[in-house]
Structure formats: structure tokens, C-alpha cells
Amino acid sequence: MRRARQVRPTRPGQREVQAERVAALMRQTPLAVAVTVLNASLMTALLWHLGEGRAGGWLLLALAVAALRLVLVRRWWRASVIARREERWSLLGTLGSGAAGLVWGGGAAWLWPASDAARLIWTFLVGGMCAGATGLHHAHLPATLAFLLAAGLPLLGCYAAVGTAESAIAAAMILVFLGALCFSAWRSSGEFAAQIRLRLDLSRQARELDEMNLRLREAMARHRSAEASLRQAQKMEAVGQLTGGIAHDFNNLLTAVLGSLALLRKRLPPGDGRAGRLLENAWQGAQRGAALTQRLLAFGRRQALDPVVVSLPDLVREMAPLLRSALGGGAQLRTALPPDLAPVIVDANQLELALLNLVANARDALPEGGEIRISAEERSVARGEAGALQPGRYVVLQVADAGEGMDEATLAQAIEPFFTTKGLGKGTGLGLSMVHGLAAQSGGHFVLRSARGEGTVAELWLPRAAAPVPQRAAAPQPGASGRQGNILLVDDDPLVLASTAAMLEDLGHRVTEAGSGAEALALLAAGAPVDLLVTDQAMPNMTGLQLTEAARRLRPGLPVLLATGYAELRGETPPGLMRLGKPFEQDRLALAVEAGLAGDRLDTTAG
Structure with a gap:
């Protein structure tokens, strides 16, 4: 071998x-x-x-x-x-x-x-x-x-x-000369090789140093980006907590205002046009306040969402008349959504509001008119991509315009609450903040790309739903059963307590009022007749959930309707517990109470 x-x-x-x-x-x-x-x-x-x-x-x-x-x-x-x-x-x-x-x-x-x-x-x-x-x-x-x-x-x-002595000496001298030259050449060749190796080593070290400097600069850039993201997140979290608390208090006030206005509307003498106009102005103002608090809660990720499986093509098609009406005659709406687009998991009502806000912003960016394009596509996110998004499949809803666009400074502040480039009284600066909060709370992401003179593209990333879109059921109508019952109403805010009690009595129910959880438990222990417990969640000393647990120890199986100003609940609610989002009107209150008396579990937080 x-x-x-x-x-x-x-x-x-x-x-x-x-x-x-x-x-x-x-x-x-x-x-x-x-x-x-x-x-x-x-x-x-x-x-x-x-x-x-x-x-x-x-x-x-x-x-x-x-x-x-x-x-x-x-x-x-x-x-x-x-x-x-x-x-x-x-x-x-x-x-x-x-x-x-x-x-x-x-x-x-x-x-x-x-x-x-x-x-x-x-x-x-x-x-x-x-x-x-x-x-x-x-x-x-x-x-x-x-x-x-x-x-x-x-x-x-x-x-x-x-053969002579002289020639022999000459030959010896030549031999010595050649030996000296050979030794000199060997030394010079070795020095040359050493210089080349030194130069190669220096070059290699220089390259390694450049690579280390590059990695260091990249690490510093990532560190600065992480610091900026952390500062932004901390700032947004602080603002979100502040806005959540403010929205909660406003929801209590608006609940009292809307309830009182609803009852006052029923008792308004016919033919009093001036009083009717004043009442309608107050009603619209309260509605605008309710919408504002919903935007605050959406930004602070404290709104109570009702995520369901939604078909974006169906939702956009049904909203198209409303969107075109909001555009007026200046801008044109164009939709391009594949009919076989995968469904998403999101609160449908809040998504409609978010889409309306995005289209309104695009309209304002086209003072001379133009085209607004709504499109959607499915994308995948691998591990480590797209920031904080979890790996998986997403559906990206896009609203694009070719309007004025934003410079870098404006774009950096666009989603911050109360930031607006519109004139006084033309915007609250909460539209994009609400969209950002909805995307984050839904497990998605909101991306805004824009450049001066090149228009704006807003991308709403939503989680792809694994299940198909369910068939729609007919919505229940309040007052259909006509059932009346004994209601134990608990709220620490006297205005909300009085207004809600008046609305329930107007619906024919018998109401027992309590200003705290301890007072409600005392009434239950004394044997007060109660068919349904309606309680606020955010109360001092005892929350609504704590009251529910204590009340059911006294009255096992007692149905409970929990009224909440924002999504401070975590995890699954106890059996038989329903939620009612504030501020609520009499119709939604009637619907929730009828469902509670009938033993149905109906969540009416998203109204």
C-alpha cells in the first residue's frame, strides 16, 4: 500500500x-x-x-x-x-x-x-x-x-x-569570500522574514483592534439604545399610571353625569326646546369626556379589553362608509385586503376606534386631498426580531398616505400623550397614543414610519388567530325579559352611588345602597333580600373582588356585577362574576343587570 x-x-x-x-x-x-x-x-x-x-x-x-x-x-x-x-x-x-x-x-x-x-x-x-x-x-x-x-x-x-601556491591561496580566499557572502545572505533573509512577520502581526493586531473597536461601538450604540428605550418605557409607564388614575376618577364622575342626564332626559317636559338643547350639549360633552378617558386608558394599557377573533377584511368593509364619511370630500379611501387574510385576536370595538384615528390623522396630513390606502398582510417574526414582539405569526394592518410627513423630531414624539401638531382645539394628542396602547395590550406592536415630504405609514401588528372567525350571534336587547329584582349597590363615591341607584330604580328594581364593602357585608349578614350584588372594584379597605369573596361566604352562589373604571383585574374572574365598564349608560346597565338576574355571564366592559 x-x-x-x-x-x-x-x-x-x-x-x-x-x-x-x-x-x-x-x-x-x-x-x-x-x-x-x-x-x-x-x-x-x-x-x-x-x-x-x-x-x-x-x-x-x-x-x-x-x-x-x-x-x-x-x-x-x-x-x-x-x-x-x-x-x-x-x-x-x-x-x-x-x-x-x-x-x-x-x-x-x-x-x-x-x-x-x-x-x-x-x-x-x-x-x-x-x-x-x-x-x-x-x-x-x-x-x-x-x-x-x-x-x-x-x-x-x-x-x-x-596548481601554484599563489593560486591555492587565491582559491582559499575566494572560498572564504563565498562563505561570508552566504552567511550574510542567510542573516539578511532571516531579518527580512522577521520584518515581514512583524508587519503581518501588526496588521493582524490592527485588524483585531478595528474589529474590537467596531464591536465596542456597536455595544455602546446598543447600550445607548437600551437606555433610551428604558427611559422612554419608564416615562410612558409613569404617564400611563397617572392617566390611568385620572381616567378612573373621570369615569366615576362621568358615570354620575351620564346617568343623571339620562334620567333628566326622560323627565324633561315636552316642548321645552331650549332645555332640550342644553341637555343635549351636556350629553355630548359627557360623551366626549368618556371617549377621552377611553383614549387615556388605552394609552396607559389599563382599559378593559374584550379580545375576540376578528376578520380584518370584514371589519374594514363594514367601516368603509363611516371612514369615507370622516374623510369628507378631499381625500379618497382605497382598501386592499386579501379576502383570505388570517383573522386576528383583538378587541373589535377598540380596533375600530384605532382605525378611525389613523384614517383621521392621514386625512389631516392631506390638506390638498389625496389617497389614503388601507392594506394588510401576514408576516412572521423570528426570535430576536422586531423588538419586543414574541416569535410567531402576525397580521399587519397598514394605513398609508402620501401627505406632508413628519421630520425626525416630530416622529420621535408622535405617540407621546397630548403631543399634537394640530391647532388649538383641533386635537387631543391621544389618537396615536391610544393605538400604541391597544397594540401593546393586545400582544402586538405599533410602528410609525414617516419622512418630511414622503408621507406616513402606520403599521398595527396584531397576533394571528389560530381559530376561524365565529358566527355572529344576535345581541341581546335591554328590557327584553322585564325581570325585576333586589339589587345591593355598593360604591364609595356618593355621586356614582346615587346616580346608579336612580337608574336602577327607574328600571323598576329595588335598590339597597351601601357606601363600603363592610356596610354591604353587614346588610347581607342581617338578612337583607339580595338577588344581585352590583359593586365598584376600586374601593378603599376592601376591593370589589374581596367583597365578592366575603359575600359568597355568606350567600353562596350570589351573582355579582363588578363595575370597574379600568382594567385593574388580573387573570380569570370568579364564576358568576360579570364586569361592567365605566362610564356606563342606562341601557348597558340594564343589559348587565338582566343578565346577572338571569344567571348569564355577560362581560360589558367594552361599551
């Missing part, structure tokens, strides 16, 4: 050092050729003067070798760096250098003159050529040694062949 050829390991950078050796040899060869041609011509002239007729043939041989060396250099220059094989070019360069040395050494042996003066000239010339070759080709040791040995050994042999 043939033994496998073993590949000798190479030192780091050895290939590069060899390439530099060959390059140095090739770069110096033209100068060596020029010196060879010049000295060969002068030596030929001298030999002709001494009557040596064979000098012309030797000159032709020297010129031929010089020409071949130049052709070799030219071929090396024309070869691409990738195609150069250092071993091959090193061998060819060494052969060329050896051939040039043999021209001088062989020529001396062939044309060895009889006179001592002529011999001294040959010796001086060959010695000078050897010294010159050592200086020119010191980087490439094989080429230097090839020239020295090919040029010096024939000359040494000529002196040794004479």
Missing part, C-alpha cells in the same frame, strides 16, 4: 512571507539584469581588446539569460495574485538567478585568460557581481545561494587547477 503523503504544518504567516520573498526577488531582477548586461558588455569589450574572439558568444549567452529573466518577471507581474503559486515562482526565480551566476562563473572558466592582470579583472568582476547579488536578492535566500555558488565555484576551480 502507498503511504499517505503527510502535509507538513506551516508556521502562521509562512505563506505570506514566501510570497513577499518572491515579490522582492521579482522586483529586484530588472536591476540585476541591467547590471549584468552592462558589466557583460564592458567585459566583452575588454576581452576583444585582449584578442579573445570567443567573447562575443559569451555576451550573446549573457543577453539570452537576461532576456529570459525579464520574460519571467513580466509573466509574474501579469499573473493574478490569486493564481500565483509561490513555490513555482520561487523555483523559477531561483533557476534564473542560478543561470545568471553560471553565465559569470562558466564564462570565467571558459574564457580564463593567461595573464594575471586579466585573471584579476575576472575575479574582481565576478566578486562584485556576487556581492551585488547578495545585496539585491537578500530576501530570497535560495536565489542568492544559487547565484553565489554558480558564479563563485567555477572561478574557485580555475584558481585551484593552476
Whole structure:
């Protein structure tokens, strides 16, 4: 069996050092050729003067070798760096250098003159050529040694062949001279290799330093981005907590206002137009306040959502008349949603409000009119992509316009609450904040891209639903059953308590009022007749959920309707517990109470 050829390991950078050796040899060869041609011509002239007729043939041989060396250099220059094989070019360069040395050494042996003066000239010339070759080709040791040995050994042999003591001494001196030149060439070649390796090491270290600097800059950029994101998140969280608390208090006030206005509307004497207009103005103002608090809660991610499976093409198609009405006559609406688009999981009512806000913003960005495009597509998010989004499938709802666009400073503040570029009284600055909060609370993401003069693209990323869109059921109508019951109403706010009690009594129910959880428990312990417990959630000392647990220990299975100003509930609610979002009107209150008395679990938080 043939033994496998073993590949000798190479030192780091050895290939590069060899390439530099060959390059140095090739770069110096033209100068060596020029010196060879010049000295060969002068030596030929001298030999002709001494009557040596064979000098012309030797000159032709020297010129031929010089020409071949130049052709070799030219071929090396024309070869691409990738195609150069250092071993091959090193061998060819060494052969060329050896051939040039043999021209001088062989020529001396062939044309060895009889006179001592002529011999001294040959010796001086060959010695000078050897010294010159050592200086020119010191980087490439094989080429230097090839020239020295090919040029010096024939000359040494000529002196040794004479047989005299003087010629023997001359031969010994030539041998010492050649040895010194060989040692010098070996030292110079080693120093050249050391310099090349040092240069390669410095270059490698410089590259590594550049890479480390690049990684450091990237890490610093990521750190600055993370710090900015953290500061923004902390700021938004603080503002969200503040707005959530404000919205909760406003919801209590608006519940009292809307309930009182509803009852006052029923008792308004017919024909009193002025009082009716004033009542309608107050009603609309309260409705606008309710919408404002919903936007605050959406921004602070504290609104109570009712996520369901929603078909975006169906939702946009049903909203198209409303959206076109909101646009007026200046802008045109264009929708492009695939009919087979996957459904999403989102609160349908809040999504409609978000889409209306986005279209209204796009309309305001087109004062001279233009096209607003609503489109949607499905996208995938891999791990580590798209910021804080979880890996999975998403449906991206886009609202795009070719309007004025926003500069970088405006874009950076666009989703902050109460920031608006519209005039006084033309906007609250909560539209985009509400969309951002809805997307985050729904497990999605809101992206806003814009540039001055290039328009704006708003992207609402929503989680893709695995289940199909369910069939719609007919909505229950309040007052259908006509059932009346005994209601225990609990709220720490006297205004809300009085207003809600009045609405329930107006519906025909018997109401027992309690201003705290402890008072309600005392009434239950005393045996008060209660068919349904209606309680506020955010109360001091005892929350609505805590009251529910304590009340059911006294009255197992007692149905409870929990009224809440924002989504402070976490996880699943206890069995038989329904929620009613504030502010509520009498119709929604009636619907929730009838469902509670009937034993149905109906969530009417999203009204």
C-alpha cells in the first residue's frame, strides 16, 4: 500500500512571507539584469581588446539569460495574485538567478585568460557581481545561494587547477569570500522574514483592534439604545399610571353625569326646546369626556379589553362608509385586503376606534386631498426580531398616505400623550397614543414610519388567530325579559352611588345602597333580600373582588356585577362574576343587570 503523503504544518504567516520573498526577488531582477548586461558588455569589450574572439558568444549567452529573466518577471507581474503559486515562482526565480551566476562563473572558466592582470579583472568582476547579488536578492535566500555558488565555484576551480601556491591561496580566499557572502545572505533573509512577520502581526493586531473597536461601538450604540428605550418605557409607564388614575376618577364622575342626564332626559317636559338643547350639549360633552378617558386608558394599557377573533377584511368593509364619511370630500379611501387574510385576536370595538384615528390623522396630513390606502398582510417574526414582539405569526394592518410627513423630531414624539401638531382645539394628542396602547395590550406592536415630504405609514401588528372567525350571534336587547329584582349597590363615591341607584330604580328594581364593602357585608349578614350584588372594584379597605369573596361566604352562589373604571383585574374572574365598564349608560346597565338576574355571564366592559 502507498503511504499517505503527510502535509507538513506551516508556521502562521509562512505563506505570506514566501510570497513577499518572491515579490522582492521579482522586483529586484530588472536591476540585476541591467547590471549584468552592462558589466557583460564592458567585459566583452575588454576581452576583444585582449584578442579573445570567443567573447562575443559569451555576451550573446549573457543577453539570452537576461532576456529570459525579464520574460519571467513580466509573466509574474501579469499573473493574478490569486493564481500565483509561490513555490513555482520561487523555483523559477531561483533557476534564473542560478543561470545568471553560471553565465559569470562558466564564462570565467571558459574564457580564463593567461595573464594575471586579466585573471584579476575576472575575479574582481565576478566578486562584485556576487556581492551585488547578495545585496539585491537578500530576501530570497535560495536565489542568492544559487547565484553565489554558480558564479563563485567555477572561478574557485580555475584558481585551484593552476596548481601554484599563489593560486591555492587565491582559491582559499575566494572560498572564504563565498562563505561570508552566504552567511550574510542567510542573516539578511532571516531579518527580512522577521520584518515581514512583524508587519503581518501588526496588521493582524490592527485588524483585531478595528474589529474590537467596531464591536465596542456597536455595544455602546446598543447600550445607548437600551437606555433610551428604558427611559422612554419608564416615562410612558409613569404617564400611563397617572392617566390611568385620572381616567378612573373621570369615569366615576362621568358615570354620575351620564346617568343623571339620562334620567333628566326622560323627565324633561315636552316642548321645552331650549332645555332640550342644553341637555343635549351636556350629553355630548359627557360623551366626549368618556371617549377621552377611553383614549387615556388605552394609552396607559389599563382599559378593559374584550379580545375576540376578528376578520380584518370584514371589519374594514363594514367601516368603509363611516371612514369615507370622516374623510369628507378631499381625500379618497382605497382598501386592499386579501379576502383570505388570517383573522386576528383583538378587541373589535377598540380596533375600530384605532382605525378611525389613523384614517383621521392621514386625512389631516392631506390638506390638498389625496389617497389614503388601507392594506394588510401576514408576516412572521423570528426570535430576536422586531423588538419586543414574541416569535410567531402576525397580521399587519397598514394605513398609508402620501401627505406632508413628519421630520425626525416630530416622529420621535408622535405617540407621546397630548403631543399634537394640530391647532388649538383641533386635537387631543391621544389618537396615536391610544393605538400604541391597544397594540401593546393586545400582544402586538405599533410602528410609525414617516419622512418630511414622503408621507406616513402606520403599521398595527396584531397576533394571528389560530381559530376561524365565529358566527355572529344576535345581541341581546335591554328590557327584553322585564325581570325585576333586589339589587345591593355598593360604591364609595356618593355621586356614582346615587346616580346608579336612580337608574336602577327607574328600571323598576329595588335598590339597597351601601357606601363600603363592610356596610354591604353587614346588610347581607342581617338578612337583607339580595338577588344581585352590583359593586365598584376600586374601593378603599376592601376591593370589589374581596367583597365578592366575603359575600359568597355568606350567600353562596350570589351573582355579582363588578363595575370597574379600568382594567385593574388580573387573570380569570370568579364564576358568576360579570364586569361592567365605566362610564356606563342606562341601557348597558340594564343589559348587565338582566343578565346577572338571569344567571348569564355577560362581560360589558367594552361599551
